[in-house]
Amino acid sequence: MTSTSFSIQDEGTIVLVYPNTDTAREFLDSVTTSANQHMRWGEAFAVEHRYAEGFIANLQEEGFTVS
16 A cells, blocks of 8 residues: 655645655755744644645655545
């Protein structure tokens, strides 16, 4: 069974992006810099709702699956 790379949880004003695989976690770590480290919410990365669609599209362009 293939696992989805990222799971999305819409919380209204923010969208939480959860990595589900080691590769997804490594990718998220690589794009998380000290400047945006505060956007981590536990294992998830918090994205402002207005930027979520573009962020998710970028993940898919990188070849990740999102659900």
